Amino acid sequence: MKCSRPFNFAPGPSQMPEEVLLRLREEMMNWKESGMSVLELPHRGSYFQEILDETAALGAKLLGLPSSHSLVFMQGGARAQNALIPLNLLGEKKKCDYLITGLWSEVSAKEARKYGEVGVVASIDASPLAIPPMEEWVLDKNACYLHFCSNETVQGVEVHDWPTFQKLSSKVPMVVDVSSNIFTRQLDFSETAIAYAGAQKNTGPAGVTLVVLNKNFLEKNNKKKHKFCPSVFDYSNVLENNSCFNTPPTLAIFITKLMFEWIEKLGGVEKMEWLNRQKADRLYNFLDESSFYSSNVKECSRSRVNIPFFLPSNHLMKPFLLGAREKGLLNLQGHKLTGGLRASLYNSMPLEGVNKLVHWLIEFEKQFS
Numbered sequence: 001m002k003c004s005r006p007f008n009f010a011p012g013p014s015q016m017p018e019e020v021l022l023r024l025r026e027e028m029m030n031w032k033e034s035g036m037s038v039l040e041l042p043h044r045g046s047y048f049q050e051i052l053d054e055t056a057a058l059g060a061k062l063l064g065l066p067s068s069h070s071l072v073f074m075q076g077g078a079r080a081q082n083a084l085i086p087l088n089l090l091g092e093k094k095k096c097d098y099l100i101t102g103l104w105s106e107v108s109a110k111e112a113r114k115y116g117e118v119g120v121v122a123s124i125d126a127s128p129l130a131i132p133p134m135e136e137w138v139l140d141k142n143a144c145y146l147h148f149c150s151n152e153t154v155q156g157v158e159v160h161d162w163p164t165f166q167k168l169s170s171k172v173p174m175v176v177d178v179s180s181n182i183f184t185r186q187l188d189f190s191e192t193a194i195a196y197a198g199a200q201k202n203t204g205p206a207g208v209t210l211v212v213l214n215k216n217f218l219e220k221n222n223k224k225k226h227k228f229c230p231s232v233f234d235y236s237n238v239l240e241n242n243s244c245f246n247t248p249p250t251l252a253i254f255i256t257k258l259m260f261e262w263i264e265k266l267g268g269v270e271k272m273e274w275l276n277r278q279k280a281d282r283l284y285n286f287l288d289e290s291s292f293y294s295s296n297v298k299e300c301s302r303s304r305v306n307i308p309f310f311l312p313s314n315h316l317m318k319p320f321l322l323g324a325r326e327k328g329l330l331n332l333q334g335h336k337l338t339g340g341l342r343a344s345l346y347n348s349m350p351l352e353g354v355n356k357l358v359h360w361l362i363e364f365e366k367q368f369s
């Protein structure tokens with residue numbers, strides 16, 4: 001990808017491909033000679049309905065969803081899902097299981113505690129950070145579902161060993177927060193009940209939440225819904241109304257469509273996975289060789305899309321970030337919880353950006369070691 005803009009390593013909203021931004025500009029004023037901008041299309045009219053159907057179909061195709069699963073579009077971001085999941089899924093038993101691997105799964109569990117009894121199947125090992133192997137997870141056989149986060153954006157750990165019913169020795173409905181690694185690698189949703197992601201990292205702008213729903217599961221689960229579950233956030237209702245129970249975020253869905261088309265043109269999710277591995281290997285190979293920079297994530301749990309790393313002293317932070325900005329490398333500061341630095345290498349970050357970052361790391365080390 002030719003990129004004349006700075007490289008933006010933000011954890012989300014994140015960099016978008018220049019090609020997509022240019023298409024957005026071109027297609028903004030007069031959609032298909034309708035005389036209306038994409039922004040102005042009525043959501044129940046045929047122009048927008050066509051955009052919506054094409055986006056859902058292409059997203060499902062790229063994700064390799066089986067016919068039992070559908071991709072729908074909601075609002076409220078991943079954090080709204082933290083409440084909607086218990087509201088939609090908790091039955092009489094009111095028990096649910098959570099795997100705690102970092103900030104975002106902790107936030108999900110905290111929200112669920114408002115609605116039911118939360119069991120923790122396992123918690124992240126500290127120093128170095130590592131996701132406990134599945135054999136160590138202790139599942140509650142009375143839990144209505146098991147929730148995990150497939151990629152912790154802040155701590156930079158990723159679930160590489162994807163849970164299956166067989167590996168878990170349980171058919172517990174699985175609910176997954178895929179906010180930061182959906183479309184970055186092939187994920188198997190065939191045994192997943194619900195998967196959700198804000199689009200703003202890998203597939204589009206902020207404002208639309210992608211939700212993968214297992215229709216067979218929802219049908220069986222329908223009676224378990226909480227009576228106060230808002231209609232607009234009721235999964236079966238969203239599905240029945242083709243994501244249009246209320247006015248959907250039309251522009252955000254349109255931009256998501258442009259992103260899906262860009263991913264398809266590049267070779268689909270399989271190709272994205274290959275590209276993302278190249279980028280992560282380039283940065284981690286450098287960090288592993290360095291005695292100046294350090295990483296706190298165990299190799300088996302390293303995220304391919306969010307890479308936290310540290311300088312030998314916090315005093316070096318300011319000159320590092322200032323120098324990076326001058327080189328056109330933006331938003332490398334880590335999360336306030338962890339400190340240090342973090343490079344988010346989502347789908348739209350080209351290898352060229354990672355190479356430029358590594359060159360800056362080398363130059364900075366020479367200057368300050």
Ligand SMILES: Cc1ncc(COP(=O)(O)O)c(C=O)c1O
Pocket residue numbers: 011012076077078079080104149151152153154177178179180197198
């Ligand atoms: C893994 C993960 N889950 C949930 C969230 C919260 O997402 P939102 O801001 O869309 O509610 C984030 C945000 O960065 C995230 O990275």
